[in-house]
Amino acid sequence: MIDHTHDPAAKSWVPGADAHADFPVQNLPLGVFSPAGEGPRIGTAIGNYCLDLTGLAPMLPLAVREALTLPVLNPLFALPGDARLALRHALFALLTDEAHQSAVEPHLYLADACTLHLPFHIGDYTDFYVGIHHATNIGSLFRPDNPLLPNYKHVPIGYHGRVSSVRLSGTPLVRPKGQIKGPNDPAPRYAPTQRLDFELEMGVWIAGRNALGETQPIAQAWNRIGGLCLLNDWSARDVQAWEYQPLGPFLAKNFLTSVSPWVVTAEALAPFRVAQPARPEGDPEPLAYLDDPVDRQSGALAIALEVRLASRAMREAGQEGMLLSKGQATSMYWTLAQMVTHHASNGCNLAPGDLLGTGTISGPASGSEGSLMEITRNGKQPVALPTGERRAFLEDGDAITLIARAERQGFRSIGFGSCTGVVEPAL
Structure with a gap:
């Protein structure tokens, strides 16, 4: 279960992410956020930023794209674990390889300017x-x-x-x-x-x-x-x-x-x-x-x-x-x-x-x-x-x-x- 995404030496091109106490590239937690003046969407925290996964969906694995269209994590967590692992691998590659910076950067929002939401519709x-x-x-x-x-x-x-x-x-x-x-x-x-x-x-x-x-x-x-x-x-x-x-x-x-x-x-x-x-x-x-x-x-x-x-x-x-x-x-x-x-x-x-x-x-x-x-x-x-x-x-x-x-x-x-x-x- 431990793979290259857990490498302690891995670095991200996102400013400040490598030094962030909670959200370096080895973490990549999932949640729901709204940029200022916009609607909620699925994202991940990377350093001091929220990365819009809904907007980034065309660059992510096909198996998770539909699940990223709704502003709750329930559909994503209804998928097999392999699909979420593939999503993690794809995000890690996008955030560590500078070749992807220009395509990914427009989907980054400063976390302090965003509103966070409950990540799931909780059934029980x-x-x-x-x-x-x-x-x-x-x-x-x-x-x-x-x-x-x-x-x-x-x-x-x-x-x-x-x-x-x-x-x-x-x-x-x-x-x-x-x-x-x-x-x-x-x-x-x-x-x-x-x-x-x-x-x-x-x-x-x-x-x-x-x-x-x-x-x-x-x-x-x-x-x-x-x-x-x-x-x-x-x-x-x-x-x-x-x-x-x-x-x-x-x-x-x-x-x-x-x-x-x-x-x-x-x-x-x-x-x-x-x-x-x-x-x-x-x-x-x-x-x-x-x-x-x-x-x-x-x-x-x-x-x-x-x-x-x-x-x-x-x-x-x-x-x-x-x-x-x-x-x-x-x-x-x-x-x-x-x-x-x-x-x-x-x-x-x-x-x-x-x-x-x-x-x-x-x-x-x-x-x-x-x-x-x-x-x-x-x-x-x-x-x-x-x-x-x-x-x-x-x-x-x-x-x-x-x-x-x-x-x-x-x-x-x-x-x-x-x-x-x-x-x-x-x-």
């Missing part, structure tokens, strides 16, 4: 819970002697989320209202959440489809992973605490889910596939349908993750966001392939553009927690900001930024861009 959204350190941290707050529920190490747990409120990075977060009942309150009340939180996740975009009733063998599950993005599963913890029994998350999580705009493709991530960490001694082995030797050897991803918080006062003072968390995607207990396979194991039909969230990715060490609820121990240990402010949970005006970069020795690192959101007062 499922959020998993595969970050075992997050599950342990949260469980220990309420069940210190038994933080993990009995099924956690046997089954990739997930729940179906709300598609209509999945929005692009940068969409403001209006503080949600809901029913809240504290442990000493005589009755619930309807009020704005006071325990607003972020959750650091990766989003998985599905490629291809399986028919209703058809399962997805784990050995072929990576064929169904079109690419990844960053995902913030914003959560109202006080609403969640009252409503989640007995059916799980509902209004505490469906008011906004933020995703980053660029899809870093499975093909681009090939060099960053690494061994899934071995399960601790004594843990149950996965059931046969969730077990595959190749997935054990290369089912995890070497992706570094960060979360930064900037209050309104920090931004007004010109201060950068404060680092809240720094960890690795290898901290997931279940792999992406296991997520996909389990989702379809009952015959559930997955379609191009369906979105899977990994669940919050926290690491084992202090400073690698993927939510404020963990960092502050459910608000009992507030974080001190550079301005002297303190945060137990998010306040109005706070900006959260998620950052991810795939890094592995011997390869050019590639990034995901960022996933941001600013909290606005309740309506």
